[in-house]
Amino acid sequence: MGYSWQPYEPLSLLGIQINPHKTEVYIKCPFCGGKRFAFNTVKGIGHCWSCQQTADSAKYYATEMNLSLYDARKEIEDRLGISNNYSNSNPAPLPPRIVCNTQKEEAKKAPDEVLDKTYRAFLAELTLSEKNRAMLLARGLSDEEIVALEYKTFPNRSNVDFFKLCKRLLMDGCILEGVPGFFKAKTGDWTFVQLTQGIVMPQRNYKDQIIGLQIRKDDDLRSYIEEIGDYEAKCAWFSSKNRTGGCGANALTHYACDFKYDAGTKKWLPVFEDGFVLTEGIMKGDIIHFFQRNLPVIAVPGVHALNNLKEELERLKALGVKTILHAYDMDYKTNPNVQKQLIKTKEIIEEVGLRYKLLEWETKITIENGKQEDLLKGLDDYLAYCSLGIVPKVIKK
Numbered sequence: 001m002g003y004s005w006q007p008y009e010p011l012s013l014l015g016i017q018i019n020p021h022k023t024e025v026y027i028k029c030p031f032c033g034g035k036r037f038a039f040n041t042v043k044g045i046g047h048c049w050s051c052q053q054t055a056d057s058a059k060y061y062a063t064e065m066n067l068s069l070y071d072a073r074k075e076i077e078d079r080l081g082i083s084n085n086y087s088n089s090n091p092a093p094l095p096p097r098i099v100c101n102t103q104k105e106e107a108k109k110a111p112d113e114v115l116d117k118t119y120r121a122f123l124a125e126l127t128l129s130e131k132n133r134a135m136l137l138a139r140g141l142s143d144e145e146i147v148a149l150e151y152k153t154f155p156n157r158s159n160v161d162f163f164k165l166c167k168r169l170l171m172d173g174c175i176l177e178g179v180p181g182f183f184k185a186k187t188g189d190w191t192f193v194q195l196t197q198g199i200v201m202p203q204r205n206y207k208d209q210i211i212g213l214q215i216r217k218d219d220d221l222r223s224y225i226e227e228i229g230d231y232e233a234k235c236a237w238f239s240s241k242n243r244t245g246g247c248g249a250n251a252l253t254h255y256a257c258d259f260k261y262d263a264g265t266k267k268w269l270p271v272f273e274d275g276f277v278l279t280e281g282i283m284k285g286d287i288i289h290f291f292q293r294n295l296p297v298i299a300v301p302g303v304h305a306l307n308n309l310k311e312e313l314e315r316l317k318a319l320g321v322k323t324i325l326h327a328y329d330m331d332y333k334t335n336p337n338v339q340k341q342l343i344k345t346k347e348i349i350e351e352v353g354l355r356y357k358l359l360e361w362e363t364k365i366t367i368e369n370g371k372q373e374d375l376l377k378g379l380d381d382y383l384a385y386c387s388l389g390i391v392p393k394v395i396k397k
Contacts, residue, residue: 119213139390180247181240252301256299272296280305327359
C-alpha cells in the first residue's frame with residue numbers, strides 16, 4: 001500500500017541512515033538481526049536473504065518498535081508531523097489515478113526435463129578457469145569428480161557473446177523460455193543474466209536432473225557494500241525474475257548421491273542403504289558425498305531455505321529411507337540464528353516420521369606451535385582434513 005511518507009523516512013526515525021539516491025540498500029534485518037535485508041528505497045519494501053522475511057517501511061518500523069501495524073503507522077505519521085484529517089466536508093477534487101505497469105511478461109517455469117536439457121547444454125558451452133579449478137582441488141575434490149559434477153566458471157561479457165551462445169542453444173533444440181537465468185532482450189533476442197564470475201554449481205533433483213544453477217562468486221571479485229559494512233553474498237542464483245520470457249529460480253533441495261536406473265519405473269533413482277545426510281549448500285553436499293560414497297546427501301540451499309524440505313523428505317520416506325543424519329555446520333552451538341533453524345529442521349524431519357540423528361564432530365585441530373584452531377566447522381572440512389590433511393585457511397579481506 002502507499003503511505004503518506006517517503007519509503008526511507010521511517011528508517012531515519014529508527015536512526016538508520018541510508019542514501020535515498022540509491023535504489024536498493026542493505027540494512028539490518030528486524031527479524032533475524034542479519035545484515036542482508038535488501039530494502040528498495042523506491043518501492044518501499046525489503047527482503048532478507050537470510051531469513052526470507054519481507055517487510056515494507058511500516059512493518060519494518062512496527063517490528064523494531066514492537067508495535068501493531070496500525071499503531072506503527074500512526075506513530076510514524078505523528079513523528080513526521082503528517083496530518084490525516086479527512087473531516088473536511090468539501091474536499092478538493094482528487095487527481096486521476098495513474099498506474100504504471102513496470103512488470104515484464106514473465107514465463108511459466110519450464111518442466112524439469114526442459115531445465116535439465118537446457119542447463120546441460122549451457123554448461124557444455126562453458127569452461128572452468130584455472131583459478132576455480134585450483135579452488136575446488138583445495139576443497140578436496142579430484143579432477144575426475146570436478147568433471148563429473150559439471151562445475152564450470154560463469155562467463156563474462158568481455159570473453160563470451162551471450163547472444164551468440166543463446167542462439168547456439170536454440171539451434172541445438174533447447175528451450176530458453178521459462179528457464180531461470182535466460183530472458184528476451186528489448187531487441188527480441190535471447191540472452192542471460194550477468195553475474196559476478198565464480199563457480200557454477202548445478203542443482204540436482206531426485207531424478208539426477210539439473211533443475212537450477214547457483215554461482216559461488218570468486219572472493220576477490222565480490223563487491224563491498226558500504227551500507228552493511230560487508231561484502232556481497234557468496235552465492236547467487238541463476239535467475240531472470242521480472243524479465244521478459246524469464247522467471248525466478250526456486251531454492252530447492254539438492255541431491256548429492258549416486259543414482260541407479262530402475263527398469264520398473266524407467267527412472268533414475270537415488271541409491272541408499274538406510275538414510276541420507278542433510279546439510280546446507282550445494283558444494284558442501286557434493287564434497288561430503290565425494291569423501292563418503294556410502295553417505296547419500298541432500299542439501300538445502302541455506303538453513304533458512306526450508307520451503308520444499310518436507311516435500312523431499314516425504315519423497316525419500318516413500319522410497320524407503322528411514323533415517324536422516326543432520327549435519328549443519330557446528331557453529332549452531334554459538335550462533336543462535338543457526339541453532340533456531342536447526343531445531344526447526346529437526347521438527348520437520350520428525351513430523352514426516354523419519355528417525356533423526358544429529359551428527360557432531362571435532363572442530364578443533366592443532367596447527368603450528370601446538371596452537372589449536374576451531375577450523376573444521378563444516379562436515380566437508382572435517383572429511384577433507386581426515387582424508388587428505390587439508391586445513392582450511394581463513395583469510396580476512
